[in-house]
Amino acid sequence: MARTPGRWTGGTLTARDILRPHKVADAVFHPAWIPPSLDQAIDKLKRIRVIAGAVASVGVYTVFADGFDPTELLENALLASVVLLFITPLTVGVMLLVWRRSGTLRQLRTPLLSSLVLLLLFIGSVVAFVLLVHTVNSTSSTFVVIGAGMTMMWMLCFVARGTLRVSGNFFGTGAVHRCLPALLATVTSWLVAVPDLVTGDLHGLGFALGVVFILGAPVTVTAIALLETGRLRRRYGIRLRAHPAGHPPVPGQVPPMPPVPPSGHPYGPPPGAPYVPPQPHPGHGFVPGQGGGNPYAPGAGGNPYGPYNPQPPYGP
Secondary structure, eight states, rough: OOSSSSSTTTTOOOOGGGGGGHHHHHHHHHTTTTTOOOOOHHHHHHHHHHHHHHHHHHHHHHHHSSSSOHHHHHOOOOOOOOHOOOOOOOOHHHHHHHTTTTTGGGGGHHHHHHHHHHHHHHHHHHHHHHHHHHHHHHOHHHHHHHHEEEHHHHHHHHHHHHHHHHHHHTTTTTGTTTTHHHHHHHHHHHHHHHHHHHOOOOTTTHHHHHHHHHHHHHHHHHHHHHHHHHHHHHHHHTTTTSSGGGGGOOOOOOOOOOOTTTTTTSOOOOOOOOOOOOOOTTOOOOOOOTTOOOTTTTTTTSSSTTTTOOOOOOOO
């Protein structure tokens, strides 16, 4: 799948947007080379998957157990980043081995590198935000607290918005294969949630409640991912195990309807064919529509039934 030409931000980011972290996050974490969704139904499925993935990453049990703990929230964010750093390339590598059986991987090099850069940008943003929080909490300098605090608030909006973006496109892996985002979201949500259940770290919740809150998110993500990949297979013929080069072409937009004639009459003349008035009979003096006079006027070309006025054949 070829990369969309253009810069990373698509030329939509201006100097004034630096004060609006959500716009910067949209430009950075949803680049111009990411292909658009095929239909609105898949977009809705992605939104639900993003919400369920956020529940799996942050952990509802963090709020319900002992109150909201920002330190534990940051630890969960770092843990999710580490999981992403290792599991995303590993999962993509397994799929590359599958696709290698039916096609070459050379054409996938560019979107793969772009997705890797996007993954590293997001992880670097999360690490920078965590370091800013620790700097603000550990320093006693007023100027450092003010400067780092303002930067920390900007980074908080930037990372939060970026999390929503990369959860939807999953680091632009849809440019490699349209089924990859759903697969990676499923694998990541399970790897983030299962260790707490296996180790028994339910954060003060009972076993039954812990299973509901810990496994509810990955189960939801898996169900949404199956619906998403199933729709891609049935409607567009895109299969996860098939090489991206072998996918059928995506149907284009419906062409617009032809324009209605200016008269609006269904039986009017076709466009481009002007109305031609009927031509007069040869030798007839009256031309319709052009003020040619009375068609029954005497004289040449006049009334054929006018008074008979014979002329002598010979002059006097």
